Amino acid sequence: MEKYVIRGGNPLRGTVDISGAKNAAVAIIPAAIMVRGVCRLENLPQISDTDTLLRVLSYMGASVRTINRSTVELDCTNVKLDSLSEDIWALTRRIRASYYLIGAMLGRFGAACSTMPGGCNFGLRPIDQHIKGLTALGADVRVEGGFIRAAARDGHLHGTKIYLDKVSVGATINIMIAAATAEGVTVIENVAREPHIVDLANFLNSMGADVRGAGTDVIKIRGVKELHGGTYALIPDQIEAGTYMAAVAATGGAVKIANVIPKHLDCISSKLREMNVEIEEGDDYVLVRREGDLRHTNVKTMPYPGFPTDMQPQIGTVLCCASGLSVITEGVWDNRYKYIEELRKMGAQIQVDGRTAFIQGVDRLTGATVRACDLRAGAAVVIAGLAADGVTRVEDIQYIERGYQNIVGKLQALGADIKCVDEPDEPSALRPAWIAG
Ligand code: EPZ
Numbered sequence: 317m318e319k320y321v322i323r324g325g326n327p328l329r330g331t332v333d334i335s336g337a338k339n340a341a342v343a344i345i346p347a348a349i350m351v352r353g354v355c356r357l358e359n360l361p362q363i364s365d366t367d368t369l370l371r372v373l374s375y376m377g378a379s380v381r382t383i384n385r386s387t388v389e390l391d392c393t394n395v396k397l398d399s400l401s402e403d404i405w406a407l408t409r410r411i412r413a414s415y416y417l418i419g420a421m422l423g424r425f426g427a428a429c430s431t432m433p434g435g436c437n438f439g440l441r442p443i444d445q446h447i448k449g450l451t452a453l454g455a456d457v458r459v460e461g462g463f464i465r466a467a468a469r470d471g472h473l474h475g476t477k478i479y480l481d482k483v484s485v486g487a488t489i490n491i492m493i494a495a496a497t498a499e500g501v502t503v504i505e506n507v508a509r510e511p512h513i514v515d516l517a518n519f520l521n522s523m524g525a526d527v528r529g530a531g532t533d534v535i536k537i538r539g540v541k542e543l544h545g546g547t548y549a550l551i552p553d554q555i556e557a558g559t560y561m562a563a564v565a566a567t568g569g570a571v572k573i574a575n576v577i578p579k580h581l582d583c584i585s586s587k588l589r590e591m592n593v594e595i596e597e598g599d600d601y602v603l604v605r606r607e608g609d610l611r612h613t614n615v616k617t618m619p620y621p622g623f624p625t626d627m628q629p630q631i632g633t634v635l636c637c638a639s640g641l642s643v644i645t646e647g648v649w650d651n652r653y654k655y656i657e658e659l660r661k662m663g664a665q666i667q668v669d670g671r672t673a674f675i676q677g678v679d680r681l682t683g684a685t686v687r688a689c690d691l692r693a694g695a696a697v698v699i700a701g702l703a704a705d706g707v708t709r710v711e712d713i714q715y716i717e718r719g720y721q722n723i724v725g726k727l728q729a730l731g732a733d734i735k736c737v738d739e740p741d742e743p744s745a746l747r748p749a750w751i752a753g
Contacts, residue, residue, distance in 0.1 A: 317711060317738070317739070317741060318736055318738050319709050319710055319711045319736070319738075319739065320708075320709070320710040320713055320735070320737075321707060321708075321709055321710075321735055321737050322683070322698065322704075322707065322708045322710065322732070322733065322734045323683075323706070323707050323733040323734075324681075324683060324702055324705060324706065324707075324708060324733075325703075325704075325705060326567065326569075326702070326731050326733055327567050327568040327569030327570075327731070328563060328564050328567050328568075328571050328727075328730040328732060329570055329571060329731050330571060330572070330729055330730045330731065331571065331572040331574055331729075332560050332571060332573055332574065332729065332730060333575050334552045334553055334556050334557045334560070334573060334574065334575045334576050335359070335361040335362070335386070335553055335556060335721040336359035336361040336386060336549075336551070336552065337511065337512050337515065337550055337551050337553040337554065337555075337556075338361055338363055338366070338553055338556070338718075338719045339413075339512040339553075340511070340512035340515040340519075340551055340553075341357075341360055341363075341365070341366045341550055342365050342366065342369060342412075342413030342416070343413065343416055343489045343493070343512060343515075343516045344357065344515070344516055344519045344548070344550065345357070345366060345369040346373075346413065346414075346419075346420045347416070347493045347496075347516060347519060347520060348373070348378070348390045348392050348420075349373065349378070349392045349395055349417070349420035349421060349423075349424050350392075350423050350424050350493065350496060350497060350520075350523075351390075351392055351543040351544065351545055351546075352392070352393045352542055352543070352544070352545075353391065353393065353544050353545025353546075354389050354390070354391045355389070355390045355391070355523065355546065355548065356383070356387065356389050356545075356546070356547040356548070357387065357389075357390065357548055357550065358386065358387045358549035358550070359386050359549045359550045359551075359552070360386050360387065360550060361386070361553060361556075361721045362385055362386065362721045363718060363719055363720065364714070364717050364718045365413065365718050365719065368407050368410055368411055369407075369413065369414075370388065370390075371407055372404050372407050372408060372414070372417070373392065373395070375399065375403050375404045375407075376395045376396070376399050376404065377392075377394045377395045377396050377399045378390055378391060378394070378395050379391040379394070391545070392424075397421065397425050397427060397428075400429055400430075405430075408430050408431045408433070408434075409431045409433075409434050410434045411433065411434050411435055411718075412434060412435025412436070412441075413486075414431065415430065415432075415433040415443060415490060416486075416489060416490055416493060417430045418430055418446070418450065418457075418464055418466055418490065418494075419446075419489070419492075419493035419494035420494075421466075422450060422453075422455055422466050422468060422473060422494045423473065423493055423494045423495070423496055423497045423498070424497070426472055426473070427466065427467045427468065428464075428465070428466040428467075429464070429466075430463065431463055431464070432459065432464060436691055436692075436715075437654075438649035438650060438651050438652045438690070439650035439651035439652075440650055443459075443464075443486070443487075444481075445481060445482055445484045445486075445487035446484075446486060446490045447459075448478070448481070448487075449478045449480070449487055449490065449494075449504070450466055450490065450491065450494055452477075452478045453468075453473040453474060453475070453476060453478075453494055453495060453498055453502065454468050454469050454470065454473050454476075454498075455467060455468050455473060455494075456469055472498070472499060473494055473497070473498035473499070473539075474498055474499050474500055475495060475498045475500030475501045475502040475538075476500075476503075477502075477503045478491060478502065478503070478504045478505070479504075479506055480504065480505065480506040481506075482506075483506060483507070483508050483533075483619045485508040485512070485513065488504065488507040488508040488535070489508075489512075489513065489516055491504055492504070492513075492516060492517065492527060492530075492535060492537065493520075495537040495539060496520050496525040496527065496537060496539065496540065496543065497525075497539055497540060497542060497543065498537075498539040499539055501536065501538050501539070502536070502537040502539070503534065503535070503536050503537075504534070504535045504536075504537075505533065505534050506533055507533055507534065507535050508619055508620065509531050509532065509533060509619065509620045509621065510619070511551055511554055511577070511580045511620070512551070513530050513535075514530045514531040514551075515550060515551045516530070517530030518530075519548045520543070522546045522547070522548050523543040523544060523546050524540055524542075524543045524544045524546075525537070525543060526538040526539075526540055551577060552575050552576050552577060552580075554576075554577075554580040554581060554584075554624070555624060555626045555627060555692070555719075556719075556720060556721075557573050557576045557580075557581055557584075557602070558584040558624070558626075558627045558630065559627070559692075559695045559699070559720070560573050560604075560726075560730075561573060561581070561584055561585070561588060561593075561595075561604050562584075562588075562627070562631055562633065562634050563699045563727070564593070564604040564605070564606055565588055565591060565604070565606050565610065565634045566633060566634045566699050566700070566703040567606075567702050567732075568606050568607065569606065569730075569731075570604070570606075571604050571605075571730055572601050572602075573601060573604060574600065574601045575600060575601070576600060576601060576602060578597040578598070578599075578600075578602055581602060583620075583622060583623045584624070584627055584631075585597070585602065587615060587631065588604070588634075590611065591613050591634065591638055592606070592608050592609065592610055593605070593606045594606065594607075609639060610634065610635075610638035610639070611638055611639070611640070612635065612638045612640030612641055612642040612675075613635070613638070613642055614642060614643045614644070615628070615631055615632075615635075615642070615645070616644075616645040616647055617644075617645070617646050617647045617648055618647045619648065625646065625647070625648040625649060625652065626692050627692070628644060628646055628652055628692070629652070629655045629692045629693050629695065629696035630695050630696050630699055632644055632655070632656070632659070632666075632673060632675060632696060633655075633659060633664075633696045633699045633700045633703075634699070635675045635677065636659060636664040636665075636666070636677060636678060636681060637678070637680075637681065637703055638675075638677045639677045641674060641675070641677075642675045643672060643674055643675070644672065644675065645672050646671045646672075646673075650671070653673055655690075655696045655697060656668055656673060658686040658687060658689065658693070658696075658697050659681070659686075659696070659697070659700055661684040661685075661686055662682055662683065662684045662697075662700050662701075662704055662708070663678055663680070663682045663704075664678065664681060665678055680703075680705050681700050681704035681705070682704055682706055683701065683704045683708040684704075684708060684709075685709040685711065686700075686709070686710055687710070687711040687712045688710060688711070688712045688715040688716050689712075689715070690715050691715050691716065691719045691720075692719075694710065694712070694713065694715045694716035695716060695720065695723075697710050698710060698716065698727075698734075702727070702732055702734070711741075724736050
């Protein structure tokens with residue numbers, strides 16, 4: 317089984333280039349179904365989630381042309397609903413973003429079908445707000461047999477006013493996509509404001525849509541007849557950048573995080589400064605330096621522009637190395653602390669009570685064999701391995717490779733002692749008799 321083997325203790329130094337935003341890419345690729353013509357997408361991250369979605373569109377009849385490592389030309393003119401197949405369902409069950417196919421197919425064809433989405437398991441991940449929004453636009457939406465089926469009652473969607481009961485990135489995105497070609501005006505209130513929401517709006521507008529207000533809590537969409545082809549470059553990944561910022565904070569050193577939008581990192585930079593990490597901002601980079609001891613602090617995750625929940629495991633790991641007691645309150649997901657069991661194997665002192673984690677800093681974490689429980693939990697244990705004494709083996713790395721392009725290569729270039737190896741599980745013969753089973 318492939319795993320990362322990390323020998324910790326090296327301070328990170330050098331420059332790391334951030335790739336395109338995963339959560340923008342997994343919204344924009346399905347949205348391309350709405351476009352009759354060629355969408356040239358630039359700064360796409362090379363990660364398994366984008367690969368999965370490009371394969372889905374190809375199975376649906378889209379032409380997918382790889383121009384270079386981060387540029388793809390998609391032409392969905394010939395996409396057809398009757399090309400939906402088991403090959404597609406095997407892929408859509410893997411990822412959360414597959415539910416954006418529903419909004420895109422509804423907007424293009426007035427009908428849609430996809431499997432219930434997969435994605436990281438943080439407890440309940442309902443889709444009631446997606447259903448509320450698509451129903452308000454005039455679709456009948458049914459969930460049965462593991463599938464979501466939708467059809468516009470009169471063959472076409474109609475603009476309307478929608479108030480989301482909960483700030484939801486996914487529901488905001490799904491409704492935006494479907495409403496882009498609905499008849500009339502759609503106003504969505506209490507929407508998510510993440511950078512990838514703005515990126516999707518900019519993509520849709522560059523293809524001829526009329527979406528205003530993205531980045532605020534009200535989005536207004538004036539439906540257009542159809543979308544035309546064009547070129548769009550995705551924004552850099554806020555969470556990938558934050559992950560490398562957290563890694564430097566944990567190991568010490570000095571790293572230039574290049575190709576970022578510093579404004580998107582404000583909440584992360586501000587929290588790291590509280591922990592005695594120096595952050596210097598340039599036009600399209602941040603310089604992160606940590607020489608002295610880390611200070612403890614408290615973190616509450618919130619929808620953007622609050623501290624991102626997708627940075628919670630990573631900052632939790634850094635706080636394990638900060639002197640004193642830190643408290644994390646997870647404000648978005650019911651159960652996003654699975655990584656803590658793995659950190660405890662490395663000597664972390666953490667207690668969890670519901671959505672709150674109490675972290676008592678320790679002098680040093682110690683290397684161990686741990687697993688990536690999900691995408692960001694995987695990033696957390698990699699950071700822990702980089703900072704720990706000794707060797708850490710990270711298993712189930714497929715979760716990490718869903719959202720981090722070339723993480724091993726990027727970390728090696730910063731001086732980390734990390735490699736990806738294919739080695740069997742620890743043979744039971746090597747397990748001391750006192751380990752049961
Ligand atoms: C997106 O998930 C991201 N995934 C997640 O990032 C991220 O954690 C999350 O937004 C919050 O920022 C992608 O973009 C592919 P939500 P999503 O709908 O859309 C509740 C990563 O690490 N809710 O904003 O599924 C929900 O239970 C991944 O990159 C409803 O109640 O999240 C949660 O408590 C992990 N009903 C809250 O809203 C709904 O219909 C936020 O969920 C939808 C959501």
